[in-house]
Amino acid sequence: xxxxxxxxxxxxxxxxxxxxxxxxxxxxxxxxxxxxxxxxxxxxxxxxxxxxxxxxxxxxxxxxxxxxxxxxxxxxxxxxxxxxxxxxxxxxxxxxxxxxxxxxxxxxxxxxxxxxxxxxxxxxxxxxxxxxxxxxxxxxxxxxxxxxxxxxxxxxxxxxxxxxxxxxxxxxxxxxxxxxxxxxxxxxxxxxxxxxxxxxxxxxxxxxxxxxxxxxxxxxxxxxxxxxxxxxxxxxxxxxxxxxxxxxxxxxxxxxxxxxxxxxxxxxxxxxxxxxxxxxxxxxxxxxxxxxxxxxxxxxxxxxxxxxxxxxxxxxxxxxxxxxxxxxxxxxxxxxxxxxxxxxxxxxxxxxxxxxxxxxxxxxxxxxxxxxxxxxxxxxxxxxxxxxxxxxxxxxxxxxxxxxxxxxxxxxxxxxxxxxxxxxxxxxxxxxxxxxxxxxxxxxxxxxxxxxxxxxxxxxxxxxxxxxxxxxxxxxxxxxxxxxxxxxxxxxxxxxxxxxxxxxxxxxxxxxxxxxxxxxxxxxxxxxxxxxxxxxxxxxxxxxxxxxxxxxxxxxxxxxxxxxxxxxxxxxxxxxxxxxxxxxxxxxxxxxxxxxxxxxxxxxxxxxxxxxxxxxxxxxxxxxxxxxxxxxxxxxxxxxxxxxxxxxxxxxxxxxxxxxxxxxxxxxxxxxxxxxxxxxxxxxxxxxxxxxxxxxxxxxxxxxxxxxxxxxxxxxxxxxxxxxxxxxxxxxxxxxxxxxxxxxxxxxxxxxxxxxxxxxxxxxxxxxxxxxxxxxxxxxxxxxxxxxxxxxxxxxxxxxxxxxxxxxxxxxxxxxxxxxxxxxxxxxxxxxxxxxxxxxxxxxxxxxxxxxxxxxxxxxxxxxxxxxxxxxxxxxxxxxxxxxxxxxxxxxxxxxxxxxxxxxxxxxxxxxxxxxxxxxxxxxxxxxxxxxxxxxxxxxxxxxxxxxxxx
Numbered sequence: 003x004x005x006x007x008x009x010x011x012x013x014x015x016x017x018x019x020x021x022x023x024x025x026x027x028x029x030x031x032x033x034x035x036x037x038x039x040x041x042x043x044x045x046x047x048x049x050x051x052x053x054x055x056x057x058x059x060x061x062x063x064x065x066x067x068x069x070x071x072x073x074x075x076x077x078x079x080x081x082x083x084x085x086x087x088x089x090x091x092x093x094x095x096x097x098x099x100x101x102x103x104x105x106x107x108x109x110x111x112x113x114x115x116x117x118x119x120x121x122x123x124x125x126x127x128x129x130x131x132x133x134x135x136x137x138x139x140x141x142x143x144x145x146x147x148x149x150x151x152x153x154x155x156x157x158x159x160x161x162x163x164x165x166x167x168x169x170x171x172x173x174x175x176x177x178x179x180x181x182x183x184x185x186x187x188x189x190x191x192x193x194x195x196x197x198x199x200x201x202x203x204x205x206x207x208x209x210x211x212x213x214x215x216x217x218x219x220x221x222x223x224x225x226x227x228x229x230x231x232x233x234x235x236x237x238x239x240x241x242x243x244x245x246x247x248x249x250x251x252x253x254x255x256x257x258x259x260x261x262x263x264x265x266x267x268x269x270x271x272x273x274x275x276x277x278x279x280x281x282x283x284x285x286x287x288x289x290x291x292x293x294x295x296x297x298x299x300x301x302x303x304x305x306x307x308x309x310x311x312x313x314x315x316x317x318x319x320x321x322x323x324x325x326x327x328x329x330x331x332x333x334x335x336x337x338x339x340x341x342x343x344x345x346x347x348x349x350x351x352x353x354x355x356x357x358x359x360x361x362x363x364x365x366x367x368x369x370x371x372x373x374x375x376x377x378x379x380x381x382x383x384x385x386x387x388x389x390x391x392x393x394x395x396x397x398x399x400x401x402x403x404x405x406x407x408x409x410x411x412x413x414x415x416x417x418x419x420x421x422x423x424x425x426x427x428x429x430x431x432x433x434x435x436x437x438x439x440x441x442x443x444x445x446x447x448x449x450x451x452x453x454x455x456x457x458x459x460x461x462x463x464x465x466x467x468x469x470x471x472x473x474x475x476x477x478x479x480x481x482x483x484x485x486x487x488x489x490x491x492x493x494x495x496x497x498x499x500x501x502x503x504x505x506x507x508x509x510x511x512x513x514x515x516x517x518x519x520x521x522x523x524x525x526x527x528x529x530x531x532x533x534x535x536x537x538x539x540x541x542x543x544x545x546x547x548x549x550x551x552x553x554x555x556x557x558x559x560x561x562x563x564x565x566x567x568x569x570x571x572x573x574x575x576x577x578x579x580x581x582x583x584x585x586x587x588x589x590x591x592x593x594x595x596x597x598x599x600x601x602x603x604x605x606x607x608x609x610x611x612x613x614x615x616x617x618x619x620x621x622x623x624x625x626x627x628x629x630x631x632x633x634x635x636x637x638x639x640x641x642x643x644x645x646x647x648x649x650x651x652x653x654x655x656x657x658x659x660x661x662x663x664x665x666x667x668x669x670x671x672x673x674x675x676x677x678x679x680x681x682x683x684x685x686x687x688x689x690x691x692x693x694x695x696x697x698x699x700x701x702x703x704x705x706x707x708x709x710x711x712x713x714x715x716x717x718x719x720x721x722x723x724x725x726x727x728x729x730x731x732x733x734x735x736x737x738x739x740x741x742x743x744x745x746x747x748x749x750x751x752x753x754x755x756x757x758x759x760x761x762x763x764x765x766x767x768x769x770x771x772x773x774x775x776x777x778x779x780x781x782x783x784x785x786x787x788x789x790x791x792x793x794x795x796x797x798x799x800x801x802x803x804x805x806x807x808x809x810x811x812x813x814x815x816x817x818x819x820x821x822x823x824x825x826x827x828x829x830x831x832x833x834x835x836x837x838x839x840x841x842x843x844x845x846x847x848x849x850x851x852x853x854x855x856x857x858x859x860x861x862x863x864x865x866x867x868x869x870x871x872x873x874x875x876x877x878x879x880x881x882x883x884x885x886x887x888x889x890x891x892x893x894x895x896x897x898x899x900x901x902x903x904x905x906x907x908x909x910x911x912x913x914x915x916x917x918x919x920x921x922x923x924x925x926x927x928x929x930x931x932x933x934x935x936x937x938x939x940x941x942x943x944x945x946x947x948x949x950x951x952x953x
Contacts, residue, residue, distance in 0.1 A: 013037075013044065020298045021045045023265060025237075027258075027295035029288050030267040031326055033336045034314075034646035035305030035593070038267045042239055043072055045265065046089075047079040049237060060235040060257070061089040062250075064242050068591075069094075070713070072241070074832060088235070092250050096213035100220070102765075103227050105773075107220045112758055112781050113206045119562060120542035121151050121209055126561050127548045128201050132194045136187050147561055153616040154195055158211040159247045159279040160623055161218055164196035170622050188619070206784075207546060214249050221256045232259040243268030243288075247279035255291070262292060270326045270630070271318050271334070274587060274640045282630040286329055299332045305593050307342030310652050311335075314645040317675035321638055324630035336646075345645070345652035347672055348681050353601070353657040357390055360598050360655065361397035364581060367596060374400060375578035376595035380586050380644050382607040386600060390583050402577045404584035410539070411563050413532040415516070418442060420559070422506055423499070426491045427556045432465035435487075443510040444483040451480060486510070499555040500540040507533075520740055521732070521939070527740055534741035577706075586644045597648035599641075602656040602669040608637035641671040707934065708739060713839060716832070717931040721842040721884045727930045728880065730942030739939075751787040752804060753862040756905060757845070759808060760860055761826045763815050764846055768822045775812050782808060807862075807906050814908065823849040831891040836928040840888055847897075854898030856912070857885050866904045872911030876902045883923045886915040896920065 013021060017037060020030045021044045032038030046059055063069045073089050088095070097115065104111040116124060125147045129138065137146045157167065171192045174185040202208060208216060221228040238258050240246065243266035246254070258264040268285050276282075289295050303311055315335045318325070327334040350356040364377060379394075379401075381387050387403060394401045410416060418441045424434035439446040469480050486509070494502055507513040516533075519526035543558070544550035582594070601607065611633040629635065645652060654676075656668045711718055719727075727734040759778050766772035786801050824847035831840050846858040859881060866872050876882060882900040889897045901912040933939075 013040075014302050016298055016300050016302065017041050017044075020300070021048055023296065023298075024049075025261075025263045027262045027264045027288075027292035028266070029243075029285075029292075029295050029297045030265070030300065031269060031297060031330075031332065031334065032267050032300040033269055033303065033334055034272060034643070035303040036300035036336070037302075037304060038269070038300065039068075039072065039075070039241065041300070042241055042265075042267055043075045043079060045239070046072075046076050046087075050076075050080055054237065056087045057234070058236040059088060059239070060095070060237065061239040061241065062092050062095060062254070063089070064091060064245055066091055066094070067713075068241065070830070073830070077832070092253070093210060093213045096217045096253070099231070100208075100213060100217050103220055103224070106224050106227055107216070109203060109216070110206050110777075110781060111762060112785070113208050114545055115213070116207050116209050116546060117539075117542050118151070119539045120207075120546045122147050122562055123543050123558055124201075124205070124207065124546040125150060125198070126558055127546065127554075131201060132197050134190060134194060136190045137194070149615045150191075150194060153191065153618075154198055155209075155211050156279070156616075156618050157195055158215040159249045160618060161215065161249050161252055162618075162622055163219065164192065164199060167192045167195060167622065170619070191616075205546065211249070214253055218249065218253055218256065221253075228256060228259075231257060232261070236261075236263060238264050240264070240266045241268075244270050244273040244282060244285045245275050245280045246284045247281060248284075249279075251284045262294070264292065271321070271639055272590065272643050274590065274636060274643055276631050276633075276636045282324070286324065286326060286630060289330070297330055297332070299334065301334060301336050303336040303338050305649050306336075306338055306646060307340055307650060308338040309342055309344045310645060310648050311338050313345050313652075313675045314642050317638065317645070317671055318642045320674050321630070321635050324635065342650050345648075345654060345676070346681060347602075347676050348653065348655040349668065350655065350657045351659060353389070353660045354393075356600060356655050356657040357393040358397075360390070360600060360653075361393050361399060363653070364394070364399055364598070365397065368399075372596060373578075374580045375582070377598075378582045378584065378589065378592075378594040378596070378647065379598045379600060380584060380589050380647065381600050382586055382609055382640065383601065384585065386606065387583055387585060390600060394581065394583070399581060400579075401581035401583050404582055404588055410532065410536055411559075413529070413536070415529045415533050416536045419503055419506060419533075419536075422487075422490075423503065423552050424556055426487055426494055426502075427553050429466045429487075429491070430464045435465050438487070439480055439483050442515075443506070443512045444479070444486075446480045446483060494552045498540075498544045498550045499552045500537060500544055500550075502552050503537070503540065517736060521735070530740045586640050589647050590643055593647055593649055595649045596651045597644070597653070599644050599652070599654045602641075602654050602672050603660075604667040604669055607641060607669050607671065608634055638671060638674075641669070641675075645675070707937070708741075711738065711934065716837045716839045717934050718839040718841065719930070719934075721840065721881050721888075724840070724884060724927065724930055725880050727933065728926060728942075731933055731939045732941040734934075735939035749863070752800070755782065755785050756804070756808070756862045757860060760811065760845075760905070763812055764820075764822060764825045767815060767819045768825060772816060775809065778808060778812065779805060803906075810908060811905055820846070821849045821851075823847040823855060829888050829892060831888050833891070833924070833927065836924075836931055838927055838931045840884065840891075840927070842885070842888060844885065844889075850898065855889070856899040856901055857882075857889060857897050858901045858903050859885065861902055861904045862906060863904070866902075866909050866911075867907045869909055869911070872902060872904060872909040873913075874911070876900070876911030876913045880923070880926075882913065883915060883919055884927075887920050887923050887927075890920060 014037075017040065020028070020041045023045070030038065030041055032041065042061060046061065049059060050056060061069075061072060063072065069090050073087060076087065076089070090098075100109075101111040101113075104113070125132070129147075132138075132150075134146075137150060171185065171188045174181070174188060176182045176185055202212070221231070235257055238254060240254060245268070254264065254266075266285075266288065270282055270285050273280060273282050273285070289297065306314075312335075322328050325334075326332065348356070348359065350359060360379060364379075367377060368374060379390050381390060391401070391403050411420065418437070421434045421437040421441065422443060424431050425438045428434070436451060438444065439451055440448050466484070469484055472481070490502065490506060490509075493505065497505070507516075516526060516530060520530045521527075539562075540555070543555055547554055547558075586599075645654075654672060656666070656672065658666055660666055723734065723738055726737060759782060762773055762778065782804060783801065786797075786804070824844050827844045827847065829842055829844065832838075833840060844857055845860045848856040848858060850856060859879075866875060879900075879902060882902065886896055886900050889895075896915055896917070899912045899914055901910055903910050
């Protein structure tokens with residue numbers, strides 16, 4: 003392992019002082035572009051080199067991307083790979099511990115995490131058990147579900163337990179009608195909150211907040227578990243500490259305990275997430291909570307010119323005195339490494355003229371040789387981003403809108419399938435029937451159906467009945483479609499809504515049509531991606547719905563739509579080749595040579611303060627809001643973040659008039675940072691942009707690879723993805739680029755369930771706390787797939803067989819316990835020679851002492867019933883070869899054995915991989931990576947399990 007001195011890290015003086023801190027509380031105030039992540043990375047590397055065990059180091063971040071980048075940079079500095087380095091997001095950390103210690107608070111570790119959609123469904127399905135009256139008026143009893151969901155989230159983020167909330171409610175006064183009404187409201191909220199928690203535990207589901215909320219309640223209630231974790235994590239580090247909420251801060255306090263070995267890095271001037279619970283009190287009052295804390299300030303900026311930094315500092319001074327610069331009496335005026343042009347502020351007569359100037363100036367930059375990927379246009383509002391997109395498209399400037407939001411239920415392909423579901427659930431819904439028949443699934447000519455629809459409407463007859471009674475040959479196509487709808491209607495009572503939707507897509511033939519188009523046309527490819535997102539939301543619905551049928555789904559649909567299911571487009575990511583257009587919030591942590599900040603008007607930046615739903619009573623909120631958390635102060639920080647994204651050139655602009663014709667004032671932030679030194683562009687005759695569609699146009703170029711497959715210039719693949727590309731590149735394209743919906747078979751669901759139970763058994767053996775077999779049986783039965791079997795009898799027979807398999811594995815594991823080196827251990831290795839990141843998970847790693855390490859991959863299929871077949875499968879397994887390759891990368895030696903263990907038949911096939919075999923796998927990996935980069939998705943030889951249509 004390479005050794006480094008502090009000087010060897012190439013750090014400046016302040017960074018070096020921070021990295022050299024060995025223990026005790028420390029606050030590193032790291033301004034924009036001052037290398038805060040490097041400080042954490044190099045401190046971890048230094049501690050590792052001093053002999054600290056990797057598992058003793060805990061670094062918490064806010065995004066998976068940040069956590070993974072940190073892991074990679076530590077590995078790069080240290081010169082090795084550590085599979086047990088705990089660097090992760092708060093939520094991933096909380097969930098992992100909750101699964102580990104769930105039994106200590108009466109939970110099963112096999113819980114499911116609900117997304118926002120699933121929460122709405124979960125609440126709606128159990129509305130009666132929430133005992134709502136105030137929040138469930140007869141006119142619309144489920145109309146407040148999204149507000150209740152958000153309110154429960156606020157309670158959890160403030161770590162309020164039901165007992166404390168109820169005690170607070172009891173002492174509320176009732177001296178007048180207003181107070182009586184408020185008490186009634188709070189009583190109902192307190193009861194609903196308690197009921198929600200109980201219902202979640204009954205159903206073994208949690209929401210995102212529970213990943214930390216339940217963990218904190220566990221640590222409060224079980225001092226033995228808290229002591230174990232405090233001993234386990236000797237060094238705790240937190241990145242972006244200014245973005246923590248009360249719950250995250252309390253978790254950190256619990257983990258560090260009396261030792262207070264806490265190292266936090268943050269910048270109060272970049273706190274822009276108050277709307278999702280972050281509170282500046284955590285960083286502003288850090289030294290009150292940790293009086294012995296050392297503080298170090300990083301002000302050497304490696305990003306921007308001094309002129310940009312001076313303007314940003316002048317702006318943020320207006321948030322004094324609620325800043326660390328004043329609180330700690332420190333200097334936060336960032337010092338750049340170079341000088342450049344002063345930021346330019348432009349004022350225009352109209353918004354159209356403003357955005358036209360931006361487009362023309364970007365053209366000037368491009369003509370002068372500026373790389374398109376080094377230019378960004380930022381705005382506060384999504385509506386402005388849409389207008390920027392339209393203007394750049396009109397000007398012919400290649401660009402990408404990062405994270406453009408779309409309304410899932412309004413997507414044409416999703417809307418079409420929703421209409422069919424409605425028509426199936428309600429045959430008397432003439433409008434849905436009309437849209438279904440004339441849509442792409444049936445393509446009934448509109449002029450034929452319009453005649454009959456108009457006639458039935460005049461005679462007050464349902465379209466379905468009119469079609470059934472028709473003898474006109476022109477209606478034969480529509481009648482055939484009705485028969486197909488009737489067949490689906492019969493099926494609707496026996497399958498889940500997701501299965502029905504998949505069957506509709508498949509049996510109508512539209513699946514093959516759409517997928518074939520998707521292989522050639524970007525518009526169709528993006529439609530398939532939207533469809534995949536919709537199917538994911540239905541899986542969430544099925545997981546929590548009491549009866550996950552089409553009828554229940556259509557019934558719940560208005561509540562889901564009202565909850566605002568706005569999704570971000572995961573197919574669009576930062577581009578190094580075209581101009582980037584994005585919101586200021588998404589720009590945090592990024593940088594460009596040239597930045598245009600548009601629509602700097604009052605009402606846009608700062609955005610008007612809008613209500614945020616139900617608010618906690620001040621008396622029970624964990625932290626009293628200060629001036630630092632005020633809306634205007636946060637908007638000013640947002641402007642500061644936007645300005646400090648620019649490295650060389652910064653252009654800010656505003657307009658005197660928007661489309662409404664109402665006069666607009668320049669943002670007060672422009673005046674605070676620059677005075678009134680605006681450059682006015684008075685020409686009212688700028689080209690007016692023609693009216694464009696209100697939706698974002700689909701790309702005319704091939705879809706970029708999704709972000710989960712790329713990390714910078716590295717191709718990021720799981721072992722199963724590698725296998726899939728080797729089998730059939732075209733199938734890889736459908737599965738992992740388009741994410742096309744596919745049918746989940748009972749066998750697949752069984753495999754996932756058995757892996758979870760096997761993990762529980764193995765962990766129990768390793769900790770000498772083996773879970774009882776009857777509890778595992780109960781989990782198996784309660785989670786057994788209810789649909790997809792040929793019959794109820796076949797379903798019950800399959801469950802009995804699964805119980806036998808589980809019993810056999812359980813008894814074998816207890817009678818012959820293994821010494822585990824790892825259980826369900828995730829790994830990630832960088833293969834820099836051909837720029838691949840290989841990811842996966844070792845089901846189990848057995849330590850045989852002097853006989854070496856054995857990697858086991860459990861298989862739940864039952865067709866391997868002899869030792870010869872097991873050996874043959876293991877010998878030909880590409881997955882086992884890749885496991886051995888990954889182990890060699892991590893530990894510089896090959897495992898002694900790699901094994902396929904077939905649970906259903908108790909057969910095992912073991913092989914010893916040779917270096918020659920590993921070298922061959924390297925060659926195949928390089929071929930896979932090059933093929934994906936080049937978007938080479940040709941059909942493979944074997945199409946036994948492919949998702950793409952017949953060739």
